[in-house]
Amino acid sequence: MISIGKTSRMALCVATFSMLAGCAQTGSPLIGNGNVSYGDSKGVELVSNEFGSTDLQRLAENMTRSLVQVPSIRGKRLTLADVQNKTSEYIDTAEITKSIRVQLMKAGTVRFVADVSHMEGQTQELMRQNQSGLYDKSKSKKIGKMVGADFRLTGGISSIVKKNSDIKDVYYKLSLELVDNETGELVWADEQEIRKTSRR
Amino acid sequence: MKMRKILSGLALVALSCAAQADGLESKLEELGKMDHVKVEAARVVKRNELINIQVELANDSTRPQVVFYRFKWLDASGFMVGGEETWKQVLIYGKARQTIQTVAPVPQAVDFRLQLQSPENTVNPSN
Numbered sequence: 630m631i632s633i634g635k636t637s638r639m640a641l642c643v644a645t646f647s648m649l650a651g652c653a654q655t656g657s658p659l660i661g662n663g664n665v666s667y668g669d670s671k672g673v674e675l676v677s678n679e680f681g682s683t684d685l686q687r688l689a690e691n692m693t694r695s696l697v698q699v700p701s702i703r704g705k706r707l708t709l710a711d712v713q714n715k716t717s718e719y720i721d722t723a724e725i726t727k728s729i730r731v732q733l734m735k736a737g738t739v740r741f742v743a744d745v746s747h748m749e750g751q752t753q754e755l756m757r758q759n760q761s762g763l764y765d766k767s768k769s770k771k772i773g774k775m776v777g778a779d780f781r782l783t784g785g786i787s788s789i790v791k792k793n794s795d796i797k798d799v800y801y802k803l804s805l806e807l808v809d810n811e812t813g814e815l816v817w818a819d820e821q822e823i824r825k826t827s828r829r
Numbered sequence: 830m831k832m833r834k835i836l837s838g839l840a841l842v843a844l845s846c847a848a849q850a851d852g853l854e855s856k857l858e859e860l861g862k863m864d865h866v867k868v869e870a871a872r873v874v875k876r877n878e879l880i881n882i883q884v885e886l887a888n889d890s891t892r893p894q895v896v897f898y899r900f901k902w903l904d905a906s907g908f909m910v911g912g913e914e915t916w917k918q919v920l921i922y923g924k925a926r927q928t929i930q931t932v933a934p935v936p937q938a939v940d941f942r943l944q945l946q947s948p949e950n951t952v953n954p955s956n
Contacts (some may be wrong), residue, residue: 694931694932698879732912814846
């Protein structure tokens with residue numbers, strides 16, 4: 630009788646433990662109290678009507694899709710030139726052209742060579758390999774072999790801001806053009822517009 | 830290379846035929862059933878080795894409707910190519926039609942899916 634009671638108690642303990650284990654949730658590999666979360670980086674961001682991530686992504690995407698359709702630039706070399714910010718707010722215009730460069734390179738239609746911003750790094754690397762005396766001459770990259778770009782991508786972004794007591798309206802226009810470095814000819818130009826309106 | 834181009838061309842012809850035959854239903858991924866906005870027509874054509882798509886959306890309500898959309902691009906094996914697109918927002922005025930146009934980001938894209946979401950939509954809770 631006693632042994633049956635012990636067996637019953639043990640069985641109850643095992644059953645209770647199993648139930649608890651069964652009900653328990655698996656832990657997420659999360660560090661923090663859950664107040665911070667990752668969002669969709671491709672989602673439409675409308676936190677305010679200043680220039681935002683969606684504007685940058687949309688402008689870069691639309692410009693790339695326009696550029697990729699130009700047959701005369703297939704297989705050619707491009708550089709990124711200045712895109713002037715003529716708006717009243719801070720916009721890192723280089724990020725727009727960098728996104729265009731990434732998307733064009735993924736498409737595999739054009740090649741990019743060192744532009745003005747990369748020139749210092751490129752020159753230093755060549756000098757280091759050729760003039761520091763640290764490198765095997767037969768295996769170092771030679772000076773005077775850099776290739777010039779066929780085209781340069783340049784342009785500007787401007788904005789018009791209008792506001793009254795109720796509404797603030799911002800209109801952005803990005804204009805980009807592709808210039809033939811040898812002839813100075815404009816081989817492609819496009820513009821993209823964005824309108825953002827907010828109520829106070 | 831020649832065979833690849835022929836296969837790619839055949840895939841596009843099949844895509845265009847399929848798009849016309851089933852009213853592009855198989856190409857649409859609606860996030861919930863849009864109550865007021867309908868995909869009326871779509872055209873697919875290949876230019877300069879890239880798929881060009883034109884989709885016409887129609888708003889059958891009298892109020893303006895907002896639609897969020899983006900395209901997913903697939904290669905001949907059904908793999909996503911060209912990276913993830915950003916969502917776009919389009920405003921369609923009451924009883925108006927809006928055309929959205931796009932071009933495939935890479936020549937490898939031979940098929941697509943159009944993801945659509947309208948804030949005014951119906952979602953069956955059992956699904």
